[in-house]
Amino acid sequence: MGELGLLGASIEGYGCAGASTVASGLITKEVERVDSGYxxxxxxxxxxxxxxxxxxGSQELKDRFLPGLAKGKIAxxxxxxxxxxxxxxxxxETVAREHPTKKGYYSLSGTxxxxxxxxxxxxxxxxxxxxxxxxxxGFVVERDQCPPGTLExxxxxxxxxxxxxxxxxxxxxxxxxxxxxxxxDVEGLTGPFTCLNSARLGIAFGAMGALEDCLSRARTYAxxxxxxxxxxxxxxxLIQKKLxxxxxxxxxxxxxxxxxxxxxxxxxxxxxxxxxxKRQNCDRALAxxxxxxxxxxxxxxxxxx
Numbered sequence: 001m002g003e004l005g006l007l008g009a010s011i012e013g014y015g016c017a018g019a020s021t022v023a024s025g026l027i028t029k030e031v032e033r034v035d036s037g038y039x040x041x042x043x044x045x046x047x048x049x050x051x052x053x054x055x056x057g058s059q060e061l062k063d064r065f066l067p068g069l070a071k072g073k074i075a076x077x078x079x080x081x082x083x084x085x086x087x088x089x090x091x092x093e094t095v096a097r098e099h100p101t102k103k104g105y106y107s108l109s110g111t112x113x114x115x116x117x118x119x120x121x122x123x124x125x126x127x128x129x130x131x132x133x134x135x136x137x138g139f140v141v142e143r144d145q146c147p148p149g150t151l152e153x154x155x156x157x158x159x160x161x162x163x164x165x166x167x168x169x170x171x172x173x174x175x176x177x178x179x180x181x182x183x184x185d186v187e188g189l190t191g192p193f194t195c196l197n198s199a200r201l202g203i204a205f206g207a208m209g210a211l212e213d214c215l216s217r218a219r220t221y222a223x224x225x226x227x228x229x230x231x232x233x234x235x236x237x238l239i240q241k242k243l244x245x246x247x248x249x250x251x252x253x254x255x256x257x258x259x260x261x262x263x264x265x266x267x268x269x270x271x272x273x274x275x276x277x278k279r280q281n282c283d284r285a286l287a288x289x290x291x292x293x294x295x296x297x298x299x300x301x302x303x304x305x
Contacts, residue, residue, distance in 0.1 A: 002072025037164030049076030
């Protein structure tokens with residue numbers, strides 16, 4: 001993906017493509033036509049790890065990490081969700097305190113979970129509360145700079161879906177992080193929510209890619225499967241209506257995502273717009289894929305959706 005210029009596609013400079021939000025969204029859509037897990041890994045690298053550094057990192061952090069992330073030479077992840085705080089990140093328990101023995105360092109302790117890419121990440125964007133102020137701050141944790149026993153990233157096994165995307169935890173026990181690796185000018189949830197909004201827009205596009213491929217597979221099956229005097233299922237109007245409904249949902253969802261992406265490029269989009277189209281597009285993709293898979297025995301290709 002890095003060699004193709006797909007990572008951080010909408011970022012200007014640092015070896016990134018500098019594409020529009022619309023173009024970046026359409027890239028995401030096409031990747032998810034292949035596999036939702038591929039899109040998940042790409043989105044975390046681009047919309048979460050790279051966007052966090054690009055929007056909030058110091059110039060030194062941008063120069064050090066963005067070119068490698070853009071080329072796929074290094075992998076990144078985004079640690080916000082915790083075992084006890086999924087939808088309530090403001091109550092996170094991960095803490096950053098002055099390191100007791102290393103001057104110029106913070107010591108991070110806490111656990112993050114359901115973190116895409118964490119087992120393979122070279123750098124980890126971790127959000128933690130400063131012990132001194134109680135404010136949430138972002139840090140770039142470098143795996144190769146963490147002493148043994150201070151950072152573990154075990155994989156979560158046997159997921160129901162998205163198996164092409166590796167998921168794990170981030171476990172930190174007095175993990176030392178240089179103070180210059182803290183994002184300098186953002187605190188609270190503004191930082192992580194900005195990144196998540198970018199990722200949500202990609203998901204709105206991606207879900208339509210998954211729906212389009214699901215529709216294509218269902219259409220092929222309906223043309224090939226013969227029933228009732230040797231007629232293909234696609235001959236019958238009930239099947240035609242289901243396919244037409246799915247095609248309509250895919251078209252409307254793509255148009256909605258494209259319009260919001262245009263507004264984002266113009267600085268006019270809002271988080272509510274992005275959340276709404278993400279919710280709607282995922283709902284339509286799921287509803288249509290369930291309609292196609294229910295009548296068929298295991299395994300069936302549409303089950304991947």
